[in-house]
Amino acid sequence: MDTLESNAPLKARAKATVQESESIVVRFSGDSGDGMQLTGMQFTDTAAFLGNDLSTFPDFPAEIRAPIGTVAGVSGFQVHLGSKEIFTPGDTYDVLVAMNAAALKVDLSRLKKGGVLITNIAGFDRKNLGLAQYPEGVNPLEDHSLDNFIVHKIDLTKLTKECLTGSGLGTKEVERSKNMFVLGLLFWMFDKSMDSTIKFIEEKFAKKQDLANANIKTLKAGWDYGENTEIFNTRFNVNPAKLPKGVYRNITGNHATAIGLVAASEKSGLPLFLGSYPITPASDILHELSKYKANGVKTFQAEDEIAGVCSAIGASYTGSLAITTTSGPGMALKTEAVGLATILEIPLVIVNVQRGGPSTGLPTKTEQADLLMAMHGRHGEGPLPVLAAASPSDCFNMAYEACRIAVEHMTPVILLTDGYIANGSEPWRFPTEDELKAINVKFLTEANGVEGVLLPYKRDEKLVRPWIKPGTKGLEHRIGGLEKQNETGNVSYDPLNHEKMIHLRAEKIERIADFIPLAKPEFGKNKAKLLVLGWGSTYGSIKTAVLECMEEGMDIEQVHLYYINPFPKNLGELLKGYDNVVIPEMNCGQLLQLIRAKYLVPAVGLSKVQGLPFTTAELKSKFVELLK
Amino acid sequence: MDTTTIEPNNKLVAKDFASNQEVKWCPGCGDYSILKQVQTVFPDLGIPKEKFVFISGIGCSSRFTYYMDTYGIHSIHGRAAAIASGVKLANPDLDVWVISGDGDALSIGGNHFIHAMRKNFNLNYLVFNNQIYGLTKGQYSPTSEKGKITKTTPFGSIEEPFNPTELALGAKASFVARSMDRDPKHLQAVLKRAHAFKGTSFVEVYTNCTVFNDEAFFAYSDKETKKDSAIFLEHGKPLIFGHNDEKGIVLEGHIPRIVNLKETTISPDSLWIHDEKDKTKANLISRFFDTEFNGEHFPRPFGVIYADERPLYEEQVTESIKQVAAKKGKVSLNDILSGDKTWTI
Numbered sequence: 001m002d003t004l005e006s007n008a009p010l011k012a013r014a015k016a017t018v019q020e021s022e023s024i025v026v027r028f029s030g031d032s033g034d035g036m037q038l039t040g041m042q043f044t045d046t047a048a049f050l051g052n053d054l055s056t057f058p059d060f061p062a063e064i065r066a067p068i069g070t071v072a073g074v075s076g077f078q079v080h081l082g083s084k085e086i087f088t089p090g091d092t093y094d095v096l097v098a099m100n101a102a103a104l105k106v107d108l109s110r111l112k113k114g115g116v117l118i119t120n121i122a123g124f125d126r127k128n129l130g131l132a133q134y135p136e137g138v139n140p141l142e143d144h145s146l147d148n149f150i151v152h153k154i155d156l157t158k159l160t161k162e163c164l165t166g167s168g169l170g171t172k173e174v175e176r177s178k179n180m181f182v183l184g185l186l187f188w189m190f191d192k193s194m195d196s197t198i199k200f201i202e203e204k205f206a207k208k209q210d211l212a213n214a215n216i217k218t219l220k221a222g223w224d225y226g227e228n229t230e231i232f233n234t235r236f237n238v239n240p241a242k243l244p245k246g247v248y249r250n251i252t253g254n255h256a257t258a259i260g261l262v263a264a265s266e267k268s269g270l271p272l273f274l275g276s277y278p279i280t281p282a283s284d285i286l287h288e289l290s291k292y293k294a295n296g297v298k299t300f301q302a303e304d305e306i307a308g309v310c311s312a313i314g315a316s317y318t319g320s321l322a323i324t325t326t327s328g329p330g331m332a333l334k335t336e337a338v339g340l341a342t343i344l345e346i347p348l349v350i351v352n353v354q355r356g357g358p359s360t361g362l363p364t365k366t367e368q369a370d371l372l373m374a375m376h377g378r379h380g381e382g383p384l385p386v387l388a389a390a391s392p393s394d395c396f397n398m399a400y401e402a403c404r405i406a407v408e409h410m411t412p413v414i415l416l417t418d419g420y421i422a423n424g425s426e427p428w429r430f431p432t433e434d435e436l437k438a439i440n441v442k443f444l445t446e447a448n449g450v451e452g453v454l455l456p457y458k459r460d461e462k463l464v465r466p467w468i469k470p471g472t473k474g475l476e477h478r479i480g481g482l483e484k485q486n487e488t489g490n491v492s493y494d495p496l497n498h499e500k501m502i503h504l505r506a507e508k509i510e511r512i513a514d515f516i517p518l519a520k521p522e523f524g525k526n527k528a529k530l531l532v533l534g535w536g537s538t539y540g541s542i543k544t545a546v547l548e549c550m551e552e553g554m555d556i557e558q559v560h561l562y563y564i565n566p567f568p569k570n571l572g573e574l575l576k577g578y579d580n581v582v583i584p585e586m587n588c589g590q591l592l593q594l595i596r597a598k599y600l601v602p603a604v605g606l607s608k609v610q611g612l613p614f615t616t617a618e619l620k621s622k623f624v625e626l627l628k
Numbered sequence: 629m630d631t632t633t634i635e636p637n638n639k640l641v642a643k644d645f646a647s648n649q650e651v652k653w654c655p656g657c658g659d660y661s662i663l664k665q666v667q668t669v670f671p672d673l674g675i676p677k678e679k680f681v682f683i684s685g686i687g688c689s690s691r692f693t694y695y696m697d698t699y700g701i702h703s704i705h706g707r708a709a710a711i712a713s714g715v716k717l718a719n720p721d722l723d724v725w726v727i728s729g730d731g732d733a734l735s736i737g738g739n740h741f742i743h744a745m746r747k748n749f750n751l752n753y754l755v756f757n758n759q760i761y762g763l764t765k766g767q768y769s770p771t772s773e774k775g776k777i778t779k780t781t782p783f784g785s786i787e788e789p790f791n792p793t794e795l796a797l798g799a800k801a802s803f804v805a806r807s808m809d810r811d812p813k814h815l816q817a818v819l820k821r822a823h824a825f826k827g828t829s830f831v832e833v834y835t836n837c838t839v840f841n842d843e844a845f846f847a848y849s850d851k852e853t854k855k856d857s858a859i860f861l862e863h864g865k866p867l868i869f870g871h872n873d874e875k876g877i878v879l880e881g882h883i884p885r886i887v888n889l890k891e892t893t894i895s896p897d898s899l900w901i902h903d904e905k906d907k908t909k910a911n912l913i914s915r916f917f918d919t920e921f922n923g924e925h926f927p928r929p930f931g932v933i934y935a936d937e938r939p940l941y942e943e944q945v946t947e948s949i950k951q952v953a954a955k956k957g958k959v960s961l962n963d964i965l966s967g968d969k970t971w972t973i
Contacts, residue, residue: 049971196969240973249967259964266961273718293952295959298945300717303743307710310703310740314683314714317701318722322714340704433961470699470715470722473678478647478694480702481686490649491694 018191018235023082025090026186029107030099030123032065032075035179040077041425042183042197048250048427049196051240052081055540057089057613058423062280062363069123069131074106083239087391087540089424091615094236095189097182099123099156101132104140116189116234117149118182122157152231156181163221167214177218184222190236194219246429253392253421254281256428257351258288260399261323262297268407268439270321272297275311277304277330280363281419282353285325305333309350313337316346319443319469321403325351327419328370329360335377338412340481342382345457345465345505347406347413351399354418356611365611366420368536369587374414375565375594381502383509385409386565388416390539393428395421398562401516404439409512410464416564418586420613421537444468444475449487456489462515463508510566519568522546522558529555530627531578533603535564535591538584538614545619554627564591572599582606582626584619640671647697658809658835659688659756663695665815673823679723683712685737688763689729689756689835706737709744709753713941716749720942723823724751730771731761734790738770744828745799747941752822752829755792760841778840792832793914793933797907802827804910804934808834810849814860814930826937848928861913861931866899869927876900877926884912884921910934 026043028036037058044056057078066073080090095116098104100123111117122128124141140146141153160178167174180201187194198216205212226232265272276286278301290299298315302308309324316322326334331352341348354370356362374386385405389398395417402415444466449455456477457465468475477489485492486500522543534542539560546558559574561567575581575595581603583592589605596603606622608614645667653659670680682700684690685708693700699722703711712726726744733741733755744753760778761767768778768785771792776785796804803825807818815833822829834845847857859869859877867877874890876899887894903909910933916926 045969049969051971051973243973245973247966247970247972249970251967262964263961266964271718273714275714292959292964293949294956295964296949296953298717298949300713302710302713303739306707307713307740307743310707310710311714311717313703314701314711314716315718316714317711318715318719320718322718336704337707344701430965430967432965469719470681471678471719473676476678476680476698478649478682478696478700478702480693480700481704482702 016232016235018237020237020239021094022084022238023080023086023090024094024236024238025078025080025092026095026097027076027078027093027107027110028097028182029074029076029103030097030179031068031102032061032063032073033068034075034099035176036075036077036099039179039183040079042200043186044079044425045200045250046187046192046196047079047081047190047238048248050192052083052238053086053241053243053427054079054081055086055089056080056425057420060364067131069100069102069128071102071106071132074103076103076107081238083241085241085243086426087543088613088616091617095186097186099182101128101134101140105132105134111149113148115149117146117151118185119151119153120156120178121153122155150234154225159221159225160218163218164214167217168210169214173211173214177214180215180218181222181225184219184224185226186222188223188226188235189232190238194223243427244429248427248429250425251393251396251428251430252284252423252425253389253395253417254284254353254423255288256393256395257389257399257415257417257422258285260396261289261321261349261403262292262295263396263436264400264403264439265297265321266295266433267436268321268403268441270319270407270441272323273312273315273320274299274323274325275302275308275315276300276325277302277308279305279327279330281355281422282325282327282330282351284422285351285353305330306337309334309337309348312348313341313344313346316341316348317470319467321407322347323349323351325353327353327355327363328357328373331370331373331377336379338384339378339380339382341412342378342384342505343481343483344479345410347410347467349399349402349406349413349415351402351415351417353422354416356609362611364419366418366537366613367586367609367611368416368418368538369590369609370416371535371564371587371590372593374416381506383506383565384411385413385509385512385563386416387413387563388536388561389421390536390560390562392421392424392426394539394562396428396430400436404437405512405515407439407441407467408464408515409462409508410467411509416536418537441467443472445472447475455487457484458487459504459508462511463504513566513569516563516566516568518570519559519561519574521574522560523550525557526574527577528557529579530557530623531575531581532556532558532619532623533561533575533581533583533591533595534558535561535585538586541614541616541619542584544616545623548616548620549623549627554623556623556627561591564594567598575599575601580604580626582622584608584614584622586613640677642667642671644677645670645697647695649694651695652691653688654839656836656838657688658758658837659692661809661812662754662756662815662833662835663692665812665819666696669816669819672820673723675723679721680725681715681722682725682727683708683715684727685729685732686763687729687732687761688758688837689727690732692727706732706735707740708732709737709740712751713744713747713749716751717942717945720750720946724749726751726753728753728755730755730757730759730769730792734770734792734795742795742799745796745801745830748800748802748827748938749941750826750828750943752831754831754833756833756835757792758835758837758841759789759844760837762837762840766840791914791917794911794917796830797911797914797934801830801934802936802938803829803932804914805830805932806832806834806930808845808848808930809836810845811930818931821932821935825935826940848930857927859916859927859929861902861929861933863902863904863932866896866901868896868899879909879912882908882912884926886924886926904932904935907934907936
């Protein structure tokens with residue numbers, strides 16, 4: 001029988017039909033140690049490189065290595081690729097790779113009927129079934145419970161071992177290579193070139209040639225397995241997407257945030273300083289910025305969250321573009337210092353990559369529940385600009401905008417992203433340096449009052465005070481957390497002065513509305529029966545659902561907010577054009593409160609707080625209900 | 629024709645460092661003296677006025693910033709060191725002074741304190757220790773002695789106090805000194821030493837709170853008691869104290885012992901010679917606080933307990949940036965924007 005194997009390719013090629021698809025969702029699911037994130041990212045990079053539009057969703061547990069084989073330890077990477085524009089990672093999967101029983105248990109419910117299921121038999125032995133808590137004697141691979149799917153049972157462990165016989169690698173390293181086998185097989189199924197991944201492996205293991213060879217060999221073995229065996233009847237073809245012409249790269253939200261900050265530093269001519277403390281899911285910004293030393297970027301891993309923001313305040317004081325990055329619990333710790341920066345009126349960008357809370361909550365899962373904290377989470381009256389990014393690549397735009405507003409308006413700015421877009425990726429038609437808005441910075445170099453008197457809190461027409469670097473001769477002065485006398489900045493406990501300063505600082509933030517874009521209906525309709533108003537990472541899901549509703553003839557429109565404080569100047573007027581307003585949020589209705597309070601609009605909310613983004617279906621069913 | 633220009637004599641004087649703000653400490657507060665000594669020594673430091681930056685936290689001591697005619701931030705409770713880290717790292721050229729108190733530095737700001745010692749920026753860190761919370765009107769502090777009766781401990785505090793110099797050494801401080809408000813000359817000398825030292829120079833300054841903890845340190849400055857209660861350290865000099873310099877300290881193994889120089893034949897040469905760079909001995913000296921050795925109580929040490937320079941945080945960062953820049957070269961913004969994997973549609 002073995003000798004027949006060599007004849008297989010021709011037969012297989014003849015048999016496999018190619019399914020043309022506009023979009024396909026693939027979910028790689030396995031144990032935390034199975035390398036699913038890397039496999040998914042490699043698959044994504046190749047698809048992006050070959051012109052698909054896409055959106056990814058890495059979904060992993062908080063534990064680095066949760067108990068092997070358990071449901072708690074399942075790590076997933078989802079990618080939605082299309083020949084049309086893609087705005088979400090997809091609700092349900094066309095292809096599910098389940099490396100063990102626990103992965104199947106977690107993800108099977110979202111595999112489409114008739115979908116392709118690739119399983120690793122070795123992950124369904126008695127031990128793994130037990131760990132995944134299937135009842136004794138039950139094996140889903142054998143009990144016909146999967147009859148609605150196209151199931152491929154492959155002994156990946158054994159095939160990888162055979163492939164690497166004589167490679168000189170240890171059992172552990174051989175075992176770890178099995179994700180490459182799957183990746184090779186998937187590349188075959190989607191008819192995608194392995195070149196990009198081969199190059200990646202060669203670079204990654206440049207100093208460990210045996211590992212590089214083994215990984216490439218396993219990758220190719222996976223491809224050949226698809227080609228040579230008869231079991232695969234279906235291959236997929238997703239043509240390149242018709243995206244606007246230009247040069248693209250793939251980017252995650254955290255990466256985009258990092259280079260948005262670098263871009264703002266380069267364009268403003270201000271040195272970049274990041275004071276931060278590691279926290280999931282924000283640490284990648286700190287990691288990324290640490291790589292830009294050659295550009296003079298200073299990253300400071302502080303002793304705690306408070307020192308992170310405080311060191312940034314110190315750096316800002318000396319004239320740096322100062323940033324601190326964090327997530328919910330860290331944001332809470334930074335609050336007092338943000339109050340200081342507010343009364344000092346110095347530039348500072350605070351990036352909060354939101355995650356499920358309160359407390360440690362769901363550290364690796366997403367949520368939008370820090371909006372009201374961003375709006376109101378200060379002691380005393382201290383409004384600040386609040387911005388929110390809508391997608392992975394939009395993190396670049398909004399990080400850049402946060403910096404621009406901070407330095408041009410001398411204020412701390414809070415930028416909200418979240419775990420979903422921070423870790424998710426999408427193709428990005430990146431701008432060139434020249435296309436970026438100018439950032440104008442001026443430092444005061446001589447006294448600005450009469451007769452050579454320095455007035456550190458004298459304001460311009462935007463109500464913005466001057467930025468004065470220590471080291472500037474003749475402008476020595478003290479600033480601090482105590483209330484200041486208007487203009488002189490001297491300590492003042494005068495009741496009316498305090499009230500005046502409160503209003504001046506608030507009015508300064510309000511006036512930023514003159515320097516931000518207006519809100520704009522996504523599809524150009526100023527009137528509709530239903531407006532879906534969103535902010536932050538729900539953009540893609542909302543857009544997909546609204547598009548589907550429109551295709552079915554419903555009278556619906558979408559407005560997405562990137563600036564939440566101050567709101568775009570036209571928002572109140574704009575809202576009046578729609579009969580009903582619904583606000584979907586991954587919280588219990590925080591933007592809803594703000595909108596209702598400010599504009600007295602009877603908006604309704606749609607809330608989801610499961611640590612997961614909205615599915616298109618969830619949104620659509622609510623919109624349909626409201627349009628009835 | 630050659631002309632000679634004469635540099636105007638623009639040397640600064642103490643009052644150039646006094647701001648126009650009214651000083652609002654209580655009458656008799658020890659902080660007045662510290663302010664005066666700082667303003668007195670500053671003209672001698674040879675630093676342009678605009679380079680000085682004072683960063684303080686919250687508490688009586690931290691109002692200091694407002695009274696110096698330099699740059700400065702009066703910040704939030706406990707965080708001065710963290711803010712100073714950013715100032716110094718972003719602009720190493722500035723001459724940074726952290727002003728803090730026992731509550732600010734050692735209670736609410738304890739974490740920043742120990743990490744500042746460890747990280748070793750080139751800055752000066754003065755902790756005004758009055759062993760009480762003054763601005764909140766008289767609660768015990770982390771340096772208050774055990775048994776202290778205060779508003780929050782009407783029946784006596786049960787807590788062991790920190791010994792700040794011992795804590796600083798444990799946190800890898802590179803410069804540790806102690807001085808006091810009531811010895812202006814000594815304080816001035818220590819301030820100059822702290823400034824000259826490259827690294828985080830920690831100076832604990834005993835200061836008298838006339839309202840809530842009066843005379844807490846008088847034993848170390850009062851004529852009657854000073855010479856028996858305090859020992860003034862000098863590098864390379866034997867440890868001698870007492871009314872008539874009649875007491876010396878010898879080190880037997882790792883146990884110090886007080887000897888009477890009048891009664892023994894011990895020569896000053898065989899006494900413990902103070903070596904600022906000896907960390908082990910510095911640890912022992914710092915423990916002349918509440919530790920008794922063989923049942924003997926030791927005089928409180930003043931002066932520079934430990935001083936040993938090591939690489940500065942900000943210099944290492946600057947150096948590393950230089951090296952990476954030389955090796956990799958500055959990346960253009962367009963290259964950063966495009967990354968290394970792109971495709972064209």
